[in-house]
Amino acid sequence: MAAKPKLHYFNGRGRMESIWWLLAAAGVEFEEELFETCEEFGKLIQSGTLMYEQVPMVEIDGMNLVETRAIQRYLAAKYDLYGRNLQEQAWIDMYVEGLKDLSDMIMFFPLSLPEEKEMNLEYILERATTRFFPVYEKEFKARTSCIPTIHKFLQPGSQRKPPLDEGSIETVKNIFKFERGMFLKNMATIVAEY
Numbered sequence: 001m002a003a004k005p006k007l008h009y010f011n012g013r014g015r016m017e018s019i020w021w022l023l024a025a026a027g028v029e030f031e032e033e034l035f036e037t038c039e040e041f042g043k044l045i046q047s048g049t050l051m052y053e054q055v056p057m058v059e060i061d062g063m064n065l066v067e068t069r070a071i072q073r074y075l076a077a078k079y080d081l082y083g084r085n086l087q088e089q090a091w092i093d094m095y096v097e098g099l100k101d102l103s104d105m106i107m108f109f110p111l112s113l114p115e116e117k118e119m120n121l122e123y124i125l126e127r128a129t130t131r132f133f134p135v136y137e138k139e140f141k142a143r144t145s146c147i148p149t150i151h152k153f154l155q156p157g158s159q160r161k162p163p164l165d166e167g168s169i170e171t172v173k174n175i176f177k178f179e180r181g182m183f184l185k186n187m188a189t190i191v192a193e194y
């Protein structure tokens with residue numbers, strides 16, 4: 001029997017969220033190695049398995065797979081979730097890239113500067129409700145939660161991670177050594193619009 005994929009990440013949704021969803025949709029069992037501290041993340045880096053010293057990383061088929069999109073494409077192709085032809089793949093890519101735009105905003109929102117939180121929230125809500133939700137509601141709303149593997153993933157007690165709360169935000173900031181204002185300089189999403 002093939003070894004289960006092993007997921008390396010911190011104990012939160014972040015960039016691994018889409019990968020959990022993909023595995024859930026495929027009905028694939030997996031193991032997790034979730035680090036809680038900067039030291040544990042440092043050890044993972046020291047092991048030399050992270051190509052860019054970044055997570056998510058998925059151990060699968062003898063590879064240490066990094067880069068969220070590369071992981072998504074590999075898993076989708078491996079588990080037959082990446083369409084039957086180039087046109088279907090293009091549609092899947094369009095949905096995935098749009099969802100990434102939306103989920104990046106949501107992922108970085110808890111790290112907004114306090115004085116920009118309200119403004120960022122309004123911005124996310126406006127974009128979500130006018131641009132993204134209409135597409136997903138039209139295409140997926142009813143269908144998705146009926147898929148048995150997805151339904152199972154949405155039940156309490158699944159491997160789905162909860163959203164970040166005040167405590168886990170601090171943990172994430174410590175692991176990745178975030179500094180105040182850092183995202184204004186580095187991120188190309190909401191927080192950089194000034």
Ligand SMILES: N[C@@H](CCC(=O)N[C@@H](CS)C(=O)NCC(=O)O)C(=O)O
Pocket residue numbers: 014015053054055056066067068069176
């Ligand atoms: N392009 C990469 C970005 C990965 C990334 O930025 N990961 C963060 C955690 S979510 C990280 O490992 N940061 C540590 C660092 O960059 O030093 C991907 O999509 O996987």
